[in-house]
Amino acid sequence: MIQRLLPFATLVALFVGLAIASPHFLTGPNLSTVIRQTTVINIMALGMTLIIISGGIDLSVGSILAFGGFMGTLAMQKGYSIPVAIAIGIAAGTMCGLLNGTLITRLKVNPFIVTLGTMGIYRGMTLLISNGLPVHEIPLKFAFLGSGTDRFGIPIVLWILLVCAIAMHIVLEHTRLGRYAFSIGSNPEAAFYAGIPVAFNITCVYAIAGGLTGLSGMIEASRLMSGQPTAGQGYELQAIAAVVIGGGSLRGGEGTVLGTLVGAFIMGLLSDGSDLLGINPYWQQVIIGAVIILAVWLDEVRKRRGVS
């Protein structure tokens, strides 16, 4: 139990530690920055949580983020309204996820390989459509999505994240889809023997994750105020790391929304803290890498003890 709480304890310790170490940490602007920086990864990581629980993995989400963001901003450039453009971005991400799920279940190829392939395909498609050039002609109002605040000064993205997180929690704990994801991830053979429509549910899981990534792509585009075909490179690994730090198991069947949120915020605080304390940014990567290994190792220790 103590070890289950370890991610939370780490987050609290980091928060308190940074508050003491740096006078700039506990200020409105800094906390807003942390939230804005973390949200994009966080929303992707929610979808990744669902995928990892079902025993899969998605390496293509970084590319999906770019594709979704680019298609959404392209729509705005062509004169579509902002809500329609956001919907197009989400839909584009969903389509990518749907294709991932379909390939995985129809071809029966390992998700690692399929999404390694589509990572290149989606990125290449985005670059082909854009000819490598970003979209800049975006209505100024679009900035509210990534940079806006409500009347109490709380970033809009925090509300979006909260809604997504609660929705994902409900999906995981209170819907058939979520339950099937746990069952398939925990023991695919038993799930198949129980008559669960495995292929259909897996496809849904990837489609949902794709949709959330499309939304992340729109938020990223709004923060950058451009549709960058090269956006989101390496984000897939950060999203996976957030899930794993938060207690998700790459063997499937384990993971929680709260854990993933904590995992993403731990990484957010680590990088923000390094900035504030003037630590060489190159060290940040080393630290985050070590934290990932440490988190998974501790989780393994906990499980091995549980078994014996």
Place this chain on the structure above:
Amino acid sequence: MLLELDRIQKRFGGVTALKNGSCTVKAGEVHLLMGENGAGKSTLMKIVAGMIAPDAGEMRFRGQPVRFRNPAESAAAGIAMVHQESLLAPHLSVAENIFLGREERHPLGWINRRDIETRARRLIERHTFPLEASALVGKLSPAGKQMVEICRAVEQGSSLLIFDEPTSSLTESETREVFRIVQELRLREVGVIYITHRLEELRSIGDRVTVLRDGETVHSCMLNELTTDQLIQHMVGRAVNSLYRREPLPPGDEMLRVDGLSSDPLLKDISFNVRAGEIVGMGGLIGAGRTELCRALFGIDPIDSGVVQVGGKRVHIRSPRDAVRAGIALVPEDRQRAGLAIELGIAQNVTMASLRSVSNMGFLNLRSERMLTTEHGKRLRLKYDSPSQLARRLSGGNQQKVVIAKWLATKARVILFDEPTRGIDIGAKMEVFETMDELARSGAAILMMSSEMSEIQSVADRILVMRQGRIAGELPRGASQEDILRLAAFEEKVAR
């Protein structure tokens, strides 16, 4: 005396696998090791081969007391085992497999392939095996793989070879080939221990026989001093399982009817029926096709021809999903692998196959899920702390009950039990039998696959016996174990 085993004992957790394993093998003899499934033959041989350590007892090899800590020590002493399922590297060649782990030492770790192949070729020629030294082992037939294992054993200079049911996966001509090799080994003064189930093949190969029953050596003598009937009696023993006896019900309507079912490569022309309230036992040796029949009926393996009817209606089963919809349930042989998600809670396992009944528009009703779990838990006398307890934390018998509860929740009418008592203790076995009885009483049709004859005898209303993918015959309730074994083990045409 080459090998002497004296009162070897071995326990696995709470289960005693060997109480008194005793046996002596001379050089140049073929020693048969016989006994029912679970009698302890394989455990005893694994101890000899150093794969597991004994708890008590003495083992002498060439007169010296020995105790092997791992297979390498046993191999170094001159003992080799030819396994039922090959333990070779499929992506390496025949020659590389023969010399695996014993390649000539070279300072750079260089392996001289040509040298290895030449030596392998010489070895193969000496035995006149139909093997190609450079062929990939993965492409070989089961018999070919066994020949590679034999070459490996001979190359090591082994003086004792253990064959664990070598012919169970072989064709008739391949079997003859293995027999020829065994005869040749005998002439070369090698000791051979040969484990088999097949009554029809032992006379043509063995010199002496040792019979194990319930982990104990019950008889050991020259083979020609024993009639086959005496041998069967030794294997089965007098002790008929008197712990449980089911009162049969008057059977109801026909629930499951199978006509002419065939499924490649094993199952051929299988026809039988099971009525409501009936428990039909399906006996046979390992590899006779019982598990395959379960898999075919449950839509895991494709059915090539034949008609399956459930409750009088023809059903087309192409996946477990179809089977579940048709009202068929499978309690699989390997419940941890195929029956349970052990890292999930009990309630999640219980409702896995019937989640629709506790959900509305895709949303789960956790309260009715808990109620359903409690209800079935009570009915099956499941011992647990709470519905959210992890399935991993339950005992084997209680895990089995969770699997059964999962199918109770689907209201399945035909329930296939594949080796339902494997790996659970006597007390839990009784409870599983009681559960089956109760299921039958509430109108289910039950087909129980079991390799333990005493179990079939005490539980089943009717007994079907499978042999090599076919139904070899049907016996009434109360048939003797000898009758079952005779049907299970003998060929109509004795292979010569």
